[in-house]
Amino acid sequence: MSLAAESVDALNEDLSHAAKLASPWVSAENAVIAAVLSLMILLPLVDPLLQHLFHRSIQGAISIVQHLVLVVGMLGGAIAAREQRLLALSNVTETRFRGTQRKWITACTSAVSVVTVGFLAFASWQFVLTEREAGKVLAYGVPVWLVELLLPMGFVVIALRLFWYSSREWLPRSTCALLAVALAGAVCLFSHATHFVASALFVLAIASVLGVPALVSLGGAALVLFIGADQPIASIPVAHYALVINPVLPTLPLFTLAGYFLAEGNSPRRLIRVFYALFGQFRGGPAIVTVVVCAFFTSITGASGVTILALGGLLMPILSGARYSEKDSLGLMTGAGSLGLLLPPCLPLIVYAIVAKVPIESMFLGGILPALVMILATAVWGVFRSQASSAQSPFDLREARLALWDAKWELLMPVIAFVALFSGLLTTVQAAAVTTLYAFLTVTVVHRELRIFHDLPRVMSECGLLIGGVLLILGVSLGFTNYLVDAEVPANAVAWATFHIHSPFWFLLLLNLFLLIVGCLMEIYPAIVVEVPLLVPLGAAFGIDPIRLGIIFLANMELGYLTPPVGLNLLMSSYRFRKPVPEVLRATLPVIAVLSIGVLLITYVPALTILLPRWFGK
Numbered sequence: 001m002s003l004a005a006e007s008v009d010a011l012n013e014d015l016s017h018a019a020k021l022a023s024p025w026v027s028a029e030n031a032v033i034a035a036v037l038s039l040m041i042l043l044p045l046v047d048p049l050l051q052h053l054f055h056r057s058i059q060g061a062i063s064i065v066q067h068l069v070l071v072v073g074m075l076g077g078a079i080a081a082r083e084q085r086l087l088a089l090s091n092v093t094e095t096r097f098r099g100t101q102r103k104w105i106t107a108c109t110s111a112v113s114v115v116t117v118g119f120l121a122f123a124s125w126q127f128v129l130t131e132r133e134a135g136k137v138l139a140y141g142v143p144v145w146l147v148e149l150l151l152p153m154g155f156v157v158i159a160l161r162l163f164w165y166s167s168r169e170w171l172p173r174s175t176c177a178l179l180a181v182a183l184a185g186a187v188c189l190f191s192h193a194t195h196f197v198a199s200a201l202f203v204l205a206i207a208s209v210l211g212v213p214a215l216v217s218l219g220g221a222a223l224v225l226f227i228g229a230d231q232p233i234a235s236i237p238v239a240h241y242a243l244v245i246n247p248v249l250p251t252l253p254l255f256t257l258a259g260y261f262l263a264e265g266n267s268p269r270r271l272i273r274v275f276y277a278l279f280g281q282f283r284g285g286p287a288i289v290t291v292v293v294c295a296f297f298t299s300i301t302g303a304s305g306v307t308i309l310a311l312g313g314l315l316m317p318i319l320s321g322a323r324y325s326e327k328d329s330l331g332l333m334t335g336a337g338s339l340g341l342l343l344p345p346c347l348p349l350i351v352y353a354i355v356a357k358v359p360i361e362s363m364f365l366g367g368i369l370p371a372l373v374m375i376l377a378t379a380v381w382g383v384f385r386s387q388a389s390s391a392q393s394p395f396d397l398r399e400a401r402l403a404l405w406d407a408k409w410e411l412l413m414p415v416i417a418f419v420a421l422f423s424g425l426l427t428t429v430q431a432a433a434v435t436t437l438y439a440f441l442t443v444t445v446v447h448r449e450l451r452i453f454h455d456l457p458r459v460m461s462e463c464g465l466l467i468g469g470v471l472l473i474l475g476v477s478l479g480f481t482n483y484l485v486d487a488e489v490p491a492n493a494v495a496w497a498t499f500h501i502h503s504p505f506w507f508l509l510l511l512n513l514f515l516l517i518v519g520c521l522m523e524i525y526p527a528i529v530v531e532v533p534l535l536v537p538l539g540a541a542f543g544i545d546p547i548r549l550g551i552i553f554l555a556n557m558e559l560g561y562l563t564p565p566v567g568l569n570l571l572m573s574s575y576r577f578r579k580p581v582p583e584v585l586r587a588t589l590p591v592i593a594v595l596s597i598g599v600l601l602i603t604y605v606p607a608l609t610i611l612l613p614r615w616f617g618k
């Protein structure tokens with residue numbers, strides 16, 4: 001055996017040994033995030049019970065829950081980096097390059113990511129030092145700065161993992177390290193140069209197109225702008241911290257976790273059985289079932305791509321058996337995956353409410369009728385495309401009753417959430433905790449489909465991964481948008497728009513066109529954080545209610561899931577059904593056209609979005 005071969009074998013053995021050593025750390029991370037999420041469920045419910053029964057309370061319970069969101073965000077972000085699943089604005093490197101080209105491009109873009117996240121860690125450390133001097137206490141004598149220390153620690157772990165996963169080979173990885181050192185040195189040496197901001201933003205733009213995480217794209221832009229304006233970069237973690245301790249933000253991980261609990265059991269099969277029993281006898285019944293089940297499932301999981309992956313294998317045979325063409329089946333399944341984004345308690349509704357500073361309950365109510373419009377439009381298209389001669393199952397009352405009884409716990413979850421939210425007896429966070437506890441008991445006690453110590457850490461880690469990735473983007477993006485506000489960009493945009501556009505009709509039309517472009521280029525969560533602070537003042541200038549504006553925004557983002565290059569549903573369908581992305585896009589074009597009509601109805605019929613909030617809003 002040659003020396004080179006021996007070296008390779010030795011390296012492989014070392015890597016294998018490192019992987020085995022890393023396994024306990026993976027389990028430990030999963031266990032910690034599971035414990036933190038469990039505390040977030042229990043504290044909002046146990047504290048009022050203690051007050052009512054024993055006239056005692058948990059010191060600082062509300063503040064503790066808010067700071068647990070920071071723990072989930074940073075630990076979930078570290079897990080997302082560990083699994084190489086940090087959300088990105090683009091995936092050009094993965095889709096367009098192969099072999100040696102891809103290897104070296106990844107090494108270079110990883111260097112940009114490592115430097116950016118490293119500077120975010122340094123900025124967070126400056127923030128923690130300032131907070132330490134303030135001497136604030138969280139509860140039971142624990143200083144706040146100890147929890148805030150998770151910010152720099154989390155960013156350091158993410159930076160190290162971005163470096164480690166830059167390549168499986170040592171030469172590209174070493175190149176990444178050297179390039180990262182060179183880039184960091186260039187930033188320190190030339191930060192006051194004339195063209196620093198333009199040059200740095202250009203490098204970031206190229207890296208973003210090539211596929212660096214959105215955390216890097218938006219956080220890097222914020223860093224460059226603050227450095228260029230000679231302002232403290234600690235302003236970014238200040239904004240990040242202010243966001244994650246928002247009083248209503250705990251609802252975001254809690255509602256998402258409730259959806260993940262149901263998604264991991266046999267709830268999808270039970271829901272399909274219910275809706276097939278109810279609608280299977282109609283012409284186009286399988287299409288109606290596909291649309292309704294996908295919308296319901298997306299609303300409770302908050303993740304459109306998860307719907308396609310989880311339900312695709314179950315629904316595609318049903319559509320094929322009803323003699324739908326392969327093209328129509330593929331297009332319907334891909335298009336239906338995003339329909340639940342406007343149905344409560346879907347994650348984007350909560351994120352928009354937090355960023356736009358509107359009540360979450362109002363967003364939930366505002367999304368119901370528009371969601372039904374989009375669902376109905378897609379279902380009608382599915383019925384139209386059905387074969388008139390295809391056999392429909394006769395309605396079976398006994399089967400319908402059995403299916404409804406079997407799925408009663410899943411069907412009750414939206415009812416539980418709505419009663420908890422609108423009864424006035426619980427806060428928003430307590431309502432989210434009740435809903436999550438209900439979902440937990442459904443899958444562990446009622447159906448016994450998830451084992452508490454074996455399955456729950458994995459499921460909660462998956463939820464934490466999603467939430468961590470989203471919160472990282474939201475946190476650094478808020479720093480970016482705060483800079484834009486300080487630079488009076490929204491005010492200037494309002495002045496320009498009101499000077500050149502004189503009709504709300506034309507403003508809304510141009511808004512739709514703009515949002516379609518945004519949906520084509522950006523993932524939904526960075527799009528919300530970057531664009532919403534700019535659009536809300538514009539909407540107010542034209543008399544557009546922020547709830548209505550939010551539903552219009554999210555309806556356009558539904559289309560963004562179906563449009564290249566970012567369109568997540570196109571990529572998920574391509575992966576799930578092993579079809580080229582262009583083929584999936586061609587199959588989905590009719591559904592895109594139908595949903596576009598739905599977006600126009602939502603845009604120009606205000607009653608769809610504001611009627612329910614006015615009737616039932618607090």
